Amino acid sequence: MFQKALLARFALLTLGASLFVTGTAYAQASEDGFDKDAEDTLAGKANDKEEAAAGDKMPGEKEKKTAESGDTGIWDTTEDPTKAYRYVGLRYRHAIIPKGILNIFLDGGATVGVPMGGLEFGTRRDRLEYIFSLSYADYSSAEMLFKGKAQPDTAYERVQSDLAVIFGKVEILYEVPLDKRSRFSLLFGGGVGIGGVIGDLYRRQVYPGSGNDPGVPSQWNDCTAQGEPDGIYCANDNGHFGNYAEPSWANGGSKPFIFPWIALPQVSFRYKPIKMLQARADVGFAISSGVYFGASIDYIL
Template sequence: MRAHRLRLPFIASTIVFVFSTSSYAQQTTPTSIGTKSPGTNPASTGSTPLAAPPSSAMPATHVDPPAEPPSDSKDVYEKPGKAYYFVGARYRGTIVPKFLMNIFVDGGKTIYSNTFGAELDIRKDGFSFIPSITYTEYGTGGDVLFLEKGKPDTANNWSLVNSSLKGLYVNADLLWSTKVHRNVDFEYGVGVGLGAIFGSLVTNWVYEKADGPYQADNGKHYAPCRTENDDPSSVHACTKGAHSNSSVAKVNQYEEPSWVNGGSKPNVFIHLAVPQFGVRIKPVKDFVARLTVGFSLTGFFFGLSANYGLEKVLDKKTQKP
């Protein structure tokens, strides 16, 4: 009986120890997904690990691409070593003053001509190369009296000239610049080009007539020769004999043939503008304006141009995703 009494407390304490140990093991078993306790075999413990939820149940992760910084239209800075492109239109007005014309002939008048064109500005490190295609008209605006240079002031040395010549040119301006303001550059350089000339050049001899419709610088009046027999004076200014080296009578609105046909009308002409100066204005990234003045073979000129910048367009084409 005594041995039986001693075993009962031992058995009870053993049962309590087993239950406490089992309870502690359950509390310390990891419950996180996909995690096992070191040295624990789920099959031996009889417990089943929790399965990971299907991928469709997991929240999708979306990463937005980095946003591009907003473009500042007022950022006119041009990086060194980078080429910038602009395309636009130009206008030039050329003044041929009478005093400049009198270097080659006497008489005449001041003539104004117009030039229109399209241009491409390729700019890098403060230097602009500007190829262009232009159209120029060389009209005299009617008949103009000219006296051959170095010849006596007699009727047979005067002629009426009426030009409706035009030119189609391929040009290039080479302009260097100096920054004078954030938005303004002072430019200087040269312009060269070659043009094809077309249109008509009319020459008409004249004879002296008191009530003639044209008055020369000498105060005398002249009338155009319609035939070689129009001049009744002793000069006979309308005949070929009164004009040296003339094999054709330039009467009745005679139209000059071109150089290739032995006449005085040019087929081609050179454009040379040396020097030319100007101001380049860039108020915003995408726009450039120019004011230009200079001297060319045909006289003094001034010019205006407006160009659209292609910087953003080219950057979009070369931008990598």
């Protein structure tokens, strides 16, 4: 009896130990994921690969980093002040020479508009911008009456211009950014240049016809020769009859063969919509040509 009871107890202990070992192994298998379904295991591996490809970032974390870094391709307009930016483009300007400026030196005349167009190349760094340009300016005008200061009315002449000037200019501007992305900027400065004059300046003596208002050239008639047809207004012996063209300075005449450009101040506004494109609006005053305004569009290299 005693041996049977001992064997029974031993059997119970053995069974209990087996159950304990089996339960522990089962629990460990569950914790390690070995008892998961095949589909769950494959999905987990695929997710691990996606996370590794994304740089172990949480969903949306990588996109947030890209947006914060400002690396948005052609829409990234931010400029580094220590880096040089160069561009080429087209420009147009229109100068207005008021009659009042002309009357500082002459009597008569009228307000004249001067269109200018050409090419430009610019470079900027550390808020300082240099713009080099080559442009064509049309200084032609309709007929006007002029005479020298303090001369009598008999000295009025009909003047017509077919002149043009080819300018080479340089402008120096200082940039004031208006935002952190370099999209909007104000620029302040001025420019200088020199131009070669081409074309003709015609002069003819005149006498009053239907009227004598110097501001209305059509009221005056051309003299045909000295003393004809008016003995007073056509009496000056200067030979300005018919299609007389004024000689240049080089030939003793009053037509310039070079023309200066001195502009101060100039104020510009620049807009940069994308990384490689900019547009600029300019307004300023040139001593030799009056008030001017214009615009340009440039490709940033």
